[in-house]
Amino acid sequence: MPLIPHLPNSVGVGYKPQHLDDILAGSGSVKWLEIHAENYMSAGGPPIAQLKRLAEQFPISCHGVGLSIGGERPLDKAHLNRLKHLISWLKPASFSEHLAWSTHEGGFLNDLLPVPYNMDTAKRVADHVNEVQDTLNVQMLLENPSVYVAFAASTMDEITFINEVVSRTGCGLLLDVNNVFISGTNQEYSPEDYIANFPVEHIGELHLGGHIKDQDEHGAPLLIDSHNDKVVDPVWTLLDTLLKRSGPKPILVEWDNDIPDWSILEAEAARATAALEAIS
């Protein structure tokens, strides 16, 4: 696959149009930007013009949220072709998608829904990842999910599942450290053990983000991936541990809801930059 992800080992943020003027005036610690592919699939209009302008100044990470790679249904060919068109003109430094599904026969559900971890699912996900990579002619990064429920039908843990998909596809991995903390807490496994066992050699990008704390009906902690706040201290600690194992990686700070002033987001990026500098 000719286009190997090559984001710089520095810090990026999820691009929000309300930050455009701030970014153009001086992006500070932020060295690259990530966009959600589905926001740039119109025929034309100002968002696409803005993205073309930003792509002249910054490496762009193209992050899909609608391919439904974990879906039982075949991949949506029309959507894959839209992605192909976007990637052909944008020439992003990386393309990533989720280990999740979002589409059913009635339409698109706009959420990242979980899959059971077993061999049947691993084969199906691998077939879809191979189809994506063959169609787009890029190596994609697959992101670990935040999960709230488990499946009685699961027969393996998440890392075993991810390793199976990697060995069948040669895809890279996007490790969302916040998702590790959320899923570990929700599923009662150790996030530290997960980080210690993750196949770091395949990581092409890291994600950090905020979440909210709730409880289930039994009083057990239930963390919800909301991307609406600062990254919490335990996630920063997990990042430090991970970076010591993996060496420097591209790090993205995500903030998709209750979007703050640029200075607050940039300060989060500066903290991630300090974490990178601490291991170099």
Add this chain to the structure above:
Amino acid sequence: MSQSDFSKALLDNERPTPEGLIDPQGRPAGKRFDVYRNNVVLSLSDALSDAYPVVQKLVGDKFFQAMAGVFVRQYPPKSPILSQFAPEFPDFLAAFPPVAQLTYLPDVARLEKARTEAYHALDATPIDGAALAALTPEQMANAKLRLHPSLHIISSPFPVFAIWRKNSDTPETTIPKHGQDILIARPNDMVEMRTLPPGAADFLRALNADRTLGETIEFCEKIPLFDLTENIGGLFESNLLINIES
């Protein structure tokens, strides 16, 4: 449990949590499944609110949220491109009994839908009047004027442009008692709107229906108060003309 069962339960709170979904202790996942239910309905309701802010203002936030919950379960997006979400919303409003008294509401929604479509439409560069002036009268009669791809026209028996303005950027707007024809287009970066003079909506629709300028004029001359010079001038003033095929 299939993803079909999972998704049906997501969109219908009356259905039980699908079997086989558990918590780490092996107990059935109740509230944990509800997180997905909430995410789906809230995120789609937010997308609906982003697309139809003036409808939301007119009915109030609380009512809009409740109505969005009904709408998004009935019409989930057909594709992951959320800027194309909810084209069914104006017709849904027209058939939704709790807003039957607000007879103008579906047309306000049509106006908002047209604004979104104009914003995301294909870009095109307007041309100036010289190209038309250079034609002979015969060439002009046979010419086909190509209009900007972002152009939309809304004809409503209600003053929906005034209602839209009063509830968005110009609260001091006076609302007339008559209906309005409204032009919506994005010739450059901004979506622009204006009310149209008599016959102009038919004039623009005829041009967009692939009629020649001669046929269009013949058709429009029968419309009372139609002013051809004003309408041709309007095409250039609003940067709507992108090509002349002669």
